Amino acid sequence: MKIEKLIQPGVIAALKKLYDFEPGDNLVQLQNTRKDFIGDITLVVFPFLKYSKKRPEDTATEIGKYLVENINEVKSYNVVKGFLNLEIDNNYWTSEVLSAWRDEYFGKIVTSEDQQELAMVEYSSPNTNKPLHLGHIRNNLLGFSISEILKANNYQVVKTNIVNDRGIHICKSMLAWQKWGNKETPENTGKKGDHLVGELYVEFNKHFKAEIAELMNNGLSQKEAEDQAPSIQEARELLRKWESGDPEVVELWKTMNGWVYKGFDITYKRLGVDFDKIYYESETYLVGKKEVLRGLKEGIFYQKEDGSVWADLTGEGLDHKLLLRSDGTSVYMTQDIGTAKMRFSEFNIDKMIYVVGNEQNYHFQVLAILLDKLGYAWGKSLHHFSYGMVELPSGKMKSREGKVVDADDLMEEMVQVARKMAEELGKLDSLSEEEAERTYEMIAMGALKYFILKVDPKKNMVFNPEESIDFNGNTGPFIQYTHARIKSVLRKASEKNIELKKEINILPEEISFKEKELMKRITLFPAVVKEAGTNYSPAVVANYCFELAKEFNQFYHDHPILAERNEPTRDLRLLISATVGKVIKSGMKLLGIEVPERM
């Protein structure tokens, strides 16, 4: 039982008895006692003063006395100003840790399948004209992690990806291949497919930019130049041909997208993310178009004289939104409407979550309204999991200029650093080469993932490519290392035939401050998982894991475990160690981070 659940009713009863006052739950403010004071949990009594009509100290004392007399687990109290610090009996903490250790699902809420809601999480959603970069990494890691967190909060989760496989951006790469590609393929160059296509995209922009400059020299405005440059005209022509099903163009499109998918698969695999269902824009945009036309027919939308279709959102305090261009082609929004329709007809979705950058807040605000207007009850309930940008010290990444941190390069560098570091420390000498490689990979990904996920998703973050991501301090490897240490102790324990006991018979007064701190920290895990789910925040889990690992390392430093002579103490320390290891492992799993047995 959670400690708050134990104390809260007692406080309410105390207030009723002492002051004949019944507070709402939110008036009873319980918080963990700060380290500088004695106690485990603290009640803030200021809100009760107007009912007690007494000084804060006296009010606190009266309530404290009542709680000690009426709740077994409350051992003692002390009062500092308006804060009532309660000390909880140590037996409570040991029994909580014991049940955490025994509970296979500790921290998770799991019921039978028919009681679970279905959440669909869309993430990644790449364009197929360039390789994945650090921004995509944040997206993928957040999407994967939030899926794991939702599962731990009793959701059935369908991970989905909408691949933006059609449109003008692909045609730019296709055109570049036709004109300047020299018949290069991944096979004849050995290049990764998505990288090859990405190079072509940059190539296109190089020519495009030069053409614009020339046209502007000839007196055109920037806007006119951008519209009339031969490259863009040709790319548009390719798009028209694609839409009309020109076999040659469609063939090239299929081939180049195929290259890209092969490349993406490698990146996704190394990153450790996957999908249960993949949608392709080329298969959903026509559905969207149909929906928009239906909306037009039913008078939900309107058409301008040039043929373009719009939604009037002024009633919602927004602007007018384009849904179909004057030439009848669809825009981003059109496709998202189609995708949503397909998803909801295919799955019984209770909660739809879009993991998409905050630059698209407006887009999703509009999408929700449009779906609602089109008559879908679920429209309003979609959730845009909006996350901040990854920036370089010099500012935003720009893929058009090739100014990006490439996902594959970054992962490879991380592994190299991890390998070098492990070799210098001589840590993995006892492992086979294969196991060592696997561990470098695990540590490198741990460092990268933790670096990204420990930051509040809502906030922008800065990545400095000049400084490699740390492996010491508040990092993934620090937490992984803690786990490996614990595993090492457990291995040694079983070598010595020291078993984890089912009961702990330690005298409460023999429990040290740090031991108790650790036990308290362990019991917090379920609340952390829940909070992470409610707030869509892997960062909450990440920071918890760090605190837990840090406290364990402090404990480990000056508490002998196996060497401890007093058996009950040894048993408790071993139990704490094992449970911390278990919690670290499942916490890190929620972040998509594996933990090694040795490192």
Next chain:
RNA sequence: GCCUCGGUAGCUCAGUUGGAUAGAGCAACUGCCUUCUAAGCAGUAGGUCAUGGGUUCGAAUCCCGUCCGGGGUACCA
């Protein structure tokens, strides 16, 4: 212009529904491996929580103004 999000130590970030003396890590400096893994532990130093008001027992947190920055407001995605 309008909408929106943000500004916490030199740097990267935490900071629960408003609570006690604002915390970590990195970088700098100093100690600790004959003992269960030193990718660790302990310590020193580092702050006008952008800024000015307001709300109250109490504000980094809530409200208003100002300054600075990001994003959006496209027949781009």
